[in-house]
Amino acid sequence: xxxxxxxxxxxxxxxxxxxxxxxxxxxxxxxxxxxxxxxxxxxxxxxxxxxxxxxxxxxxxxxxxxxxxxxxxxxxxxxxxxxxxxxxxxxxxxxxxxxxxxxxxxxxx
Amino acid sequence: xxxxxxxxxxxxxxxxxxxxxxxxxxxxxxxxxxxxxxxxxxxxxxxxxxxxxxxxxxxxxxxxxxxxxxxxxxxxxxxxxxxxxxxxxxxxxxxxxxxxxxxxxxxxxxxxxxxx
Numbered sequence: 001x002x003x004x005x006x007x008x009x010x011x012x013x014x015x016x017x018x019x020x021x022x023x024x025x026x027x028x029x030x031x032x033x034x035x036x037x038x039x040x041x042x043x044x045x046x047x048x049x050x051x052x053x054x055x056x057x058x059x060x061x062x063x064x065x066x067x068x069x070x071x072x073x074x075x076x077x078x079x080x081x082x083x084x085x086x087x088x089x090x091x092x093x094x095x096x097x098x099x100x101x102x103x104x105x106x107x108x109x
Numbered sequence: 110x111x112x113x114x115x116x117x118x119x120x121x122x123x124x125x126x127x128x129x130x131x132x133x134x135x136x137x138x139x140x141x142x143x144x145x146x147x148x149x150x151x152x153x154x155x156x157x158x159x160x161x162x163x164x165x166x167x168x169x170x171x172x173x174x175x176x177x178x179x180x181x182x183x184x185x186x187x188x189x190x191x192x193x194x195x196x197x198x199x200x201x202x203x204x205x206x207x208x209x210x211x212x213x214x215x216x217x218x219x220x221x222x223x224x225x
Contacts, residue, residue, distance in 0.1 A: 004151070030209060031209055033213065041218060042113075042199060042216035042219055043216045048210050048213060091209075095206060095212060096154065096165070097212070097214070098151075099151040099152040100151055101150055102151075
């Protein structure tokens with residue numbers, strides 16, 4: 001079956017760095033997406049990876065290793081507003097997005 | 110209006126009611142999606158429309174009925190729902206359905222549905 005695994009919850013300190021991991025097993029691969037979802041709000045697009053390596057966007061970076069079925073989202077200089085759920089999703093061979101359950105990130109002062 | 114809008118934002122209905130959820134996208138996209146989001150579960154894809162044609166129905170019960178009159182509007186008609194259908198219903202759109210960055214989905218704020 002198809003599966004996306006992410007930690008359920010993580011806690012980090014304001015100003016620090018946190019890495020949220022995502023491992024996947026899917027039939028085919030058509031890119032990996034990261035989304036941010038604040039409580040009670042819609043998910044918003046953060047990043048897209050289709051090739052191995054690191055993509056950097058300001059304080060957020062996303063890494064992909066297709067051979068390992070692994071990605072991580074790296075958040076630097078954490079701010080209180082980064083408290084949210086982070087969703088990992090993988091496009092399979094049918095171009096359907098398979099979603100993880102999300103990682104709830106709690107930022108403490 | 111910009112982005113993806115959904116109405117109503119909150120809906121409480123009885124099991125015998127009929128109601129509809131509305132979604133509108135102002136992004137010029139060609140693909141639209143309905144998702145169900147329950148607490149601590151992955152997003153569940155319900156329906157996909159690509160260029161107004163329904164391309165996917167992920168074994169959704171017939172008490173949920175989608176309608177896509179044009180590429181900007183999407184409806185979800187609800188009738189005789191069950192309490193377990195209570196969830197956040199999210200609409201999304203993407204440039205097109207076909208893999209890659211054009212599948213980047215933009216979500217509406219959702220409708221919080223409670224079935225009594």
